[in-house]
Every structure is written in structure tokens, then in C-alpha cells.
Amino acid sequence: MTKKHTYRTLVLLLLVLATLFLGACKPSGEPRFRDVEQLKPENRITHMEMIRQYGALRVVTEYNSISYFLYRGQPLGFQYEMLQKLANHMNLPLEVSVSNDLERNFSDLREGSVDMIAMNLTVTSRRKQDVAFTEPFLQTRQVLVQRKPAEWDKMNQKQREAALIRNQLDLAGKVVYVQAGSVYEARLRTLSNEIGGGIDIREVNLESERLIQRVALGELDYMVCDETVGLVNTTYSPQLDVGTPISFLQHVAWAVHHRSD
Structure with a gap:
């Protein structure tokens, strides 16, 4: 595509x-x-x-x-x-x-x-x-962008899913990056409170696609963006996963x- x-x-x-x-x-x-x-x-x-x-x-x-x-x-x-x-x-x-x-x-x-x-x-x-x-x-909705496990293309679906964060509770203790000035920081802060704290939220002056690229390259582990943007970028970087929602649908x-x- x-x-x-x-x-x-x-x-x-x-x-x-x-x-x-x-x-x-x-x-x-x-x-x-x-x-x-x-x-x-x-x-x-x-x-x-x-x-x-x-x-x-x-x-x-x-x-x-x-x-x-x-x-x-x-x-x-x-x-x-x-x-x-x-x-x-x-x-x-x-x-x-x-x-x-x-x-x-x-x-x-x-x-x-x-x-x-x-x-x-x-x-x-x-x-x-x-x-x-x-x-x-x-x-659209906000989603977690993460890398699929190494040699993911040789795994079955169950093995891949086991290596990915699918439960939002598992974000506790994780460092998650977001674009400064975006709505993602507020949503993650609310989510962190809902799960009892523990999400390390980092706002940086990089647009979402730059952060996505850094996740794809292994420089970052997690970031949050709109699902629309995430899905487009998976066509260029198939090693990325955007299947974990962080929010409900939003206008x-x-x-x-x-x-x-």
C-alpha cells in the first residue's frame, strides 16, 4: 500500500x-x-x-x-x-x-x-x-504501539499474543511515550489512576510518526497514538502492533x- x-x-x-x-x-x-x-x-x-x-x-x-x-x-x-x-x-x-x-x-x-x-x-x-x-x-481511538516479538513471523497467533501487552493493567511499570501537547498524556494519566498508578508517561517534542519510527527501530518500547496513524504505519513497519486500545472511540x-x- x-x-x-x-x-x-x-x-x-x-x-x-x-x-x-x-x-x-x-x-x-x-x-x-x-x-x-x-x-x-x-x-x-x-x-x-x-x-x-x-x-x-x-x-x-x-x-x-x-x-x-x-x-x-x-x-x-x-x-x-x-x-x-x-x-x-x-x-x-x-x-x-x-x-x-x-x-x-x-x-x-x-x-x-x-x-x-x-x-x-x-x-x-x-x-x-x-x-x-x-x-x-x-x-478513532487511542492505541498502544509496540513491537511484535523477535521472529514473530515464525510464531502462531497464540505465541505472538502471549508476548504482547493486551491487558491495560500490564502497562504498570512501563515507560510510554507521547507527543507533547497531545490528548494522549491526559488519557494515559487517567488510565494510570484507574489501574492504581505505575505508568511512566513521557511527553516529548516529537510528532507521533517519529515516535512510531523509534519504536519500530527498537529505540523505544511503547508509545500511544491515534489508531488511524498507527495502522498506516504498520504497512511500512509490519513488525509493529497497534491492537491494544487505550481509549474508547473518539470524534x-x-x-x-x-x-x-
Whole structure:
């Protein structure tokens, strides 16, 4: 399975999300820049008006095998193709910046440096306090990424399963890595409390795919990511296992400016 094939299997969601973004950005009174916030409500302009005044749709996305990547010098990816369709629908040029720093991306959205974060963002109550979300376009769950045992391809299913963590209780005493600023740390902390503690959670400034690669290379033993990302990476690194869920199904959406009443 090629990267190009993988993202095209997801691109069927394009038209639905393109219209939903417009719904999320209908007149809300939320300005692009902080100085505009001081204006009286009757003098404010809408988010959509500010986008059109600027003359382009400014979006930040992440660089990985699903969202955005270069293939023979051409930008491709699920998020990128959706954004192109959306910009065409709005009759606006598209300005895409790439950043895998989640905390920075949310800060840029709040400050008005970008109009949207086009990433597979898990919708949580905590995040809703700071930003608004489009309607969910995907459901996923958080999974543990671990290596299969040595010579796994010579084992039967029962032998492989016995060598893997399948019970979440067995995470006690294990070091598990997550991307800084992601929702995975909070989920692991909750899980650690639920099982009586003991999970050593390490937040690092590396995107999920980099952490997955380090697990594949044997540099790390465990990390947590979205199942969608994990499954894609098992096609490139079949020695990886992503069959142990850490969370229930969760909604995934894009983030836009928080709507004001």
C-alpha cells in the first residue's frame, strides 16, 4: 500500500467536510486579531469576512504520511487535498504552513495567525474551552504501539499474543511515550489512576510518526497514538502492533476560531 493510495481512501470525506467548515465559521463576531476584540459588537466583522478581507485561507497542518507529504516533489495528503477542495469552494487561494508542534498550532489559531488547524484532532471538552471544531469527520481511538516479538513471523497467533501487552493493567511499570501537547498524556494519566498508578508517561517534542519510527527501530518500547496513524504505519513497519486500545472511540475534527455569543 502506497502513501498515495492510503490518503485517497480517506478523501471520500471531502465534500462533507468542505460544507461543514462553512457552518462552523458562520458569523460569530470573533475577529482575527486581538485588537479587533476591543471593538463594540455592532462594529465587529465576522470571521469569514476577515478571511475574505485577507484574501486567502490560512491553514496549518502537520507533515506525516496521512495529512501532508511530498511525493515526487508534489504536495499530497488527506488534509491537503481536503483543503484544496475547501479553498476552491470558497473561491480563495490556499496558504498552507506545516508544523507538528500542537501547542504552537493552537496558539497561532487563538492569536489569529491561521484560520484553521487541519489535523486529525481529537475533540475533547478541554479543547472546546479554547477553540471551536468542525463537525467530526472521523472516529478513532487511542492505541498502544509496540513491537511484535523477535521472529514473530515464525510464531502462531497464540505465541505472538502471549508476548504482547493486551491487558491495560500490564502497562504498570512501563515507560510510554507521547507527543507533547497531545490528548494522549491526559488519557494515559487517567488510565494510570484507574489501574492504581505505575505508568511512566513521557511527553516529548516529537510528532507521533517519529515516535512510531523509534519504536519500530527498537529505540523505544511503547508509545500511544491515534489508531488511524498507527495502522498506516504498520504497512511500512509490519513488525509493529497497534491492537491494544487505550481509549474508547473518539470524534476527530478540524479546529477553527472559537465562536462567541
